[in-house]
Amino acid sequence: MDQALSVAELSKAATPGRSPGTRWGRLAPAWTARGTLPAVPGNPLLGLLAALLPAQEREALVRRGAEPLPWSVALGLMELFVASAWLVADAMSYFPGMADEAAQRIWEIAESDGGRTLAQNPQIGHVGAVIWLAWLFRPFTGLLASISLVGLTRLVAFGVSRDVVGEPFVWLAVRAVQAVRHLLSSSRDKVHFGPDRLDRVIQEPGGGLVVLSNRPKPDWNERITLEIGERFYRLRRVEERQDGIWWAYAHLLVETAPNEIIRYLIRYIPPEP
Numbered sequence: 001m002d003q004a005l006s007v008a009e010l011s012k013a014a015t016p017g018r019s020p021g022t023r024w025g026r027l028a029p030a031w032t033a034r035g036t037l038p039a040v041p042g043n044p045l046l047g048l049l050a051a052l053l054p055a056q057e058r059e060a061l062v063r064r065g066a067e068p069l070p071w072s073v074a075l076g077l078m079e080l081f082v083a084s085a086w087l088v089a090d091a092m093s094y095f096p097g098m099a100d101e102a103a104q105r106i107w108e109i110a111e112s113d114g115g116r117t118l119a120q121n122p123q124i125g126h127v128g129a130v131i132w133l134a135w136l137f138r139p140f141t142g143l144l145a146s147i148s149l150v151g152l153t154r155l156v157a158f159g160v161s162r163d164v165v166g167e168p169f170v171w172l173a174v175r176a177v178q179a180v181r182h183l184l185s186s187s188r189d190k191v192h193f194g195p196d197r198l199d200r201v202i203q204e205p206g207g208g209l210v211v212l213s214n215r216p217k218p219d220w221n222e223r224i225t226l227e228i229g230e231r232f233y234r235l236r237r238v239e240e241r242q243d244g245i246w247w248a249y250a251h252l253l254v255e256t257a258p259n260e261i262i263r264y265l266i267r268y269i270p271p272e273p
Helices: 044-052 055-062 069-113 115-122 122-136 139-161 168-193
Strands: 001-008 200-203 209-215 224-229 230-242 244-253 264-268
Touching: 044 055, 044 168, 069 122, 069 139, 168 244, 209 230
Parallel strands: 224 264
Antiparallel strands: 001 264, 200 209, 209 244, 224 230, 230 244
8 A cells, every 4th residue: 555645845956947937748839929820840740730639648749849829720710611611512502402302392292182282281381491400410511510610619719818729530539549558458457467466565685675566556656755664765667577377567666865855755555464
């Protein structure tokens, strides 16, 4: 069992060349003039890809120098105007044919019985509304409308908060791929590392420890300090080792020096043997 205590840095070292106001994680675009777009630095294709991706994946590309904001605005303009124009053109080409077909059918019904069917069924005259509904519920109409809406959302996000909006279809594709990979990885881990079981702690020659676990410990890294039995350790590396009939994650720990600075402390309580 491991227990996080607090995030308290005991010492802060100033980083040369970085001003205190610099923010980590997100690189804000540099505005050369009010209301103008920044120039596109670096690889333009990287910026275009970042403008399509979800927020988490986009931030990873931004840290590599991609600038998605100009591309998001350009995509928004293209999606809004092209999709809207295509939507109007599709409606104009769809309605006349359907209206002519409906009018011909009504004329044939009226000629066949002298108009008695039309008189008894006045709802037949509402065929125009039916044509509208048929067009609205076409998948192609929904696709064009959604593209136009995404374009409008991109422009509104730029105008209000200078933010970037990813592409919904790309978001769905990325999340679907991630879900499949997670499922395959989980299946592989269950076969390779076996069922859930308690950790095992092994003493190594020289004072180090090895913690064998059938599941990874993502919060254990080289920057944190582990307190185990009133002694302090740092993670040296993680490898896979045979543990009986299964495999396990072997977390190799080395004891810290007495005067080493502790920036983040996790108290780990080994399970009872």
